[in-house]
Structures are given as C-alpha cells and as structure tokens.
Amino acid sequence: xxxxxxxxxxxxxxxxxxxxxxxxxxxxxxxxxxxxxxxxxxxxxxxxxxxxxxxxxxxxxxxxxxxxxxxxxxxxxxxxxxxxxxxxxxxxxxxxxxxxxxxxxxxxxxxxxxxxxxxxxxxxxxxxxxxxxxxxxxxxxxxxxxxxxxxxxxxxxxxxxxxxxxxxxxxxxx
Numbered sequence: 787x788x789x790x791x792x793x794x795x796x797x798x799x800x801x802x803x804x805x806x807x808x809x810x811x812x813x814x815x816x817x818x819x820x821x822x823x824x825x826x827x828x829x830x831x832x833x834x835x836x837x838x839x840x841x842x843x844x845x846x847x848x849x850x851x852x853x854x855x856x857x858x859x860x861x862x863x864x865x866x867x868x869x870x871x872x873x874x875x876x877x878x879x880x881x882x883x884x885x886x887x888x889x890x891x892x893x894x895x896x897x898x899x900x901x902x903x904x905x906x907x908x909x910x911x912x913x914x915x916x917x918x919x920x921x922x923x924x925x926x927x928x929x930x931x932x933x934x935x936x937x938x939x940x941x942x943x944x945x946x947x948x949x950x951x952x953x954x955x956x957x958x959x960x
Contacts, residue, residue: 848932850919850944852956858919859883865912866919867892869931870950874923881921881953885909889927892920892934914939921946921953 850858858864859881866884868875875886885907887895895903896912903911912918918940920928925947935943946952 848944850946852946852948852952855881855919855921855946855953858917864917864919864944865910866921866946867912867931868950869920869922869927878923878950879954881950884921889922889931892931893938896935896938896940912940915942917942917944919944919946922949924949924951 855864855866859866866881868880868884868886869889869892870878870886871888872886880886887907895907898906898911900911903909918935920931920935920943922928922931925945928945928947928949932943932945
C-alpha cells in the first residue's frame with residue numbers, strides 16, 4: 787500500500803502491477819524465486835505480493851498489412867486510431883473511418899470515460915477486448931501507441947507499420 791501512495795506516477799502503478807494476498811505455501815501464478823521464498827518463510831502470515839501483469843496473449847500478431855486493414859475496415863471489426871497530429875491529417879490525408887488521437891494523448895484517451903472519449907475524439911472508445919489498429923505516417927508512432935495500449939490491458943491491439951504512406955501508395959494502385 788505504501789508503494790502506491792509514494793509512487794510518483796499514481797495512475798500508472800495499478801495498471802502495471804496487481805496486488806494479491808496469499809497464504810503461506812500457496813501457489814502464486816507468475817510468482818517465482820523471491821516471491822515464493824517470502825511466502826514460504828513467513829508461516830501463518832498473509833502477505834500482499836506485487837506481480838507483473840501479462841500484457842499479450844502471445845497468439846495474436848501485432849502487425850497488420852494493407853490487405854488485412856482493408857478487410858477489418860470493411861467488416862467493421864476494428865477501431866482504427868491514427869496517432870498523428872491533426873495538421874498531418876489535414877496536410878497528407880487519413881484512412882477513412884479512423885479516429886485521430888495524437889500519440890501524446892493515447893495513454894490518457896484510453897483511460898477516459900467512454901462518453902468523454904466520444905466527445906473529445908468523435909468516435910466510440912474501444913473496449914479492452916476489441917481489436918484496435920494504430921496507424922501513423924510510417925509506423926514508428928503507431929508502434930509506440932501499441933505498446934502504450936498493451937500496458938493498459940488492450941490485448942487485441944495491433945499496428946499498421948506501413949502507415950499512411952503505405953495506405954496512400956496502395957490506394958493509388960487500386
């Protein structure tokens with residue numbers, strides 16, 4: 787508890803780690819070595835243990851290509867979030883159906899109340915179980931947004947590494 791109160795980044799700790807209370811000799815999922823030793827050396831005491839959260843399912847690819855993104859958009863099976871700045875969308879263009887959430891706002895935006903998200907960004911806030919595809923100009927910022935979303939528990943998040951440049955090139959050829 788003291789760690790949570792003293793932590794400088796108050797909103798970050800609960801999402802990066804979880805606390806569980808265990809009895810001596812209990813099996814702790816994710817607990818190894820040090821955690822197990824503490825549990826076994828304090829008989830009769832309940833212990834609160836901080837364990838890292840697991841952020842990926844391991845089976846889902848974190849990247850989509852142009853064809854996959856087109857299929858996801860057509861089937862409306864994904865929320866596409868463009869993490870570029872608004873002026874970039876005006877200057878270069880954007881993927882139809884995408885929501886603009888600049889990279890610097892992704893962490894805060896994904897923690898908003900759904901109504902506040904819709905009011906600020908003009909689209910439905912994705913649920914943690916929904917497929918999200920992040921995109922940007924060339925794939926660098928979308929990868930950062932993917933990592934941010936994963937740290938917040940969005941296990942179905944992906945990114946489009948080709949970004950707007952790849953999208954525009956493929957759209958011109960079709």
